[in-house]
Amino acid sequence: MLFSQPFLLLLGVYCSFVTASPLDRRAAPTVTLDTATVTGVASGLVNEWLGIPFALPPTGDLRFQLPQPIPPYNTSFSASAYGPACPQQPPTIPIPPGLASETLNYLTTTIYNAVTPSSEDLLQIMTAAQWIYGGGYETGGTSSYDGSVIVNKAIDLDVPAIYVSMNYRVTAFGFLASAEVQAAGVGNLGMQDQRQAMRWVQTYISAFGGDPTKVTIWGESAGAWSVGLHLVTNGGNPAGLFRAAFMESGSPIPIGDITNGQGYYDFLVAQTGCTGASDTLQCLREVPYDTLMNAINETPNVLSYQSLALAWLPRVDGVFLTADPQQLVLQGSVADVPFVTGDCDDEGTLFSLSTLNISTDAQLQTYLQTYWFPGAPDATIQQLLVDYPQDPTQGSPYNTGILNQLSPQFKRIASIQGDAAFQAPRRFFLQQRSGLQNTWAFLSQRLKSVPVLGSFHTSDLLNVYGGNDMTEYLVQFVTNLDPNGAGNLEWPQWTTSAPNLLTFLDGLIPQQLTQDTYRADAIAYMIDVNLNYTR
Known part of the structure; x- marks a missing residue:
């Protein structure tokens, strides 16, 4: 394993790691976390540790709660396979008649391929560069992206890096928004998951040969928007969690108050039978998973008619975000780190297929x-x-x-x-x-x-x-x-x-x-x- 490697943090909630290895090992690689031995997978010139939990499962009474740090590892385990993705809200892809086969192929296989299986027990990490996947805050998972490509390229260039990706809660599980949510201080849970993953990296990355002072956060689409929000939160103080940022199709975006999501919250309350509850948020914590998921799936998704005017997204909650991110930029609340940001030329075409009427x-x-x-x-x-x-x-x-x-x-x-x-x-x-x-x-x-x-x-x-x-x-x-x-x-x-x-x-x-x-x-x-x- 190479040492003092900078790395990218890719956000998802099970952590997975990909590191450089000096040769193709027959024996599975191991790493010691606290008192536990964690066994990964050797693949060519890289070692991979997949599906390491970095927070307690947000299930039961921890649903719609801030991520809870995982206790010290004291039982050895295998990290040879990805953990499940967070609960997904698959988009309904609008396909107008007469599209060219090339376009159909990109729409159905490349852009929004389903991430399965999913589960509420989802906060795990994969190691390598710190990457935040996209998916409109509705879909996405660590298993969709092959971090070994990044690490192998780093080896080729003799600038070895570690790639880290982690799951984070999406849809209502991560971005429930309402006055009730604000009062409970549990807004922007998906962003808080990402932040918890960054803290985990600071504690454990050295065990994989990484340098915790050399973290770059990197994301695409909702992942890039997330990177932008990490740049402006906490008064612009990165708190030692990262030293640089790379954004593909996303920068700090304009978003409103958390109470702007009240209508979606009320819809879930009604659909799950929680209308008469004295504490509707606690009721939502207790409804069966399938009941809640069915209600979420009836809300607009990123390819619905309203499209990028998302139902589930970060909002100003007074905790993670104290103001509209663009107002925070005007106030100078921006982490003083180098960054890259860019876009594709035709960002809006995919999201306009649902508005042909x-x-x-x-x-x-x-x-x-x-x-x-x-x-x-x-x-x-x-x-x-x-x-x-x-x-x-x-x-x-x-x-x-x-x-x-x-x-x-x-x-x-x-x-x-x-x-x-x-x-x-x-x-x-x-x-x-x-x-x-x-x-x-x-x-x-x-x-x-x-x-x-x-x-x-x-x-x-x-x-x-x-x-x-x-x-x-x-x-x-x-x-x-x-x-x-x-x-x-x-x-x-x-x-x-x-x-x-x-x-x-x-x-x-x-x-x-x-x-x-x-x-x-x-x-x-x-x-x-x-x-x-x-x-």
């Missing part, structure tokens, strides 16, 4: 005021519609002319959703932190030729987990706090005076430098709208 400006305005910007006056929405015209040549997937227009408003809605949830928060964050800390930014335009989807949300994962150039930039950043050094195109920092984007491309030229100035007026206005109207 919106065909007029009036319908689109109602949709935006209902789900995205509640309280926004008509004039504000009308200005957005000016900035994001119906002209298909200006919509997403971008630079595809009149192609991919599934409905009169599809490419327009895809552009609005992609900018509101991803591009505008990223650019806002970079603008606010320029000159205050080292920052790099990227844009992925790979797979641009995929019909309807273009360079869709999650397409960059095929690059980083494919062991390609993005993987090289990642492991260099984890090791040296600078993504450069692997022989790829030099990646300059992002500043307001030089907003450089490392742009990943298909074809003979794999990367080029571009400027982060596209849709300047539209995104500037979207930033302002995000700051004033939260969900």
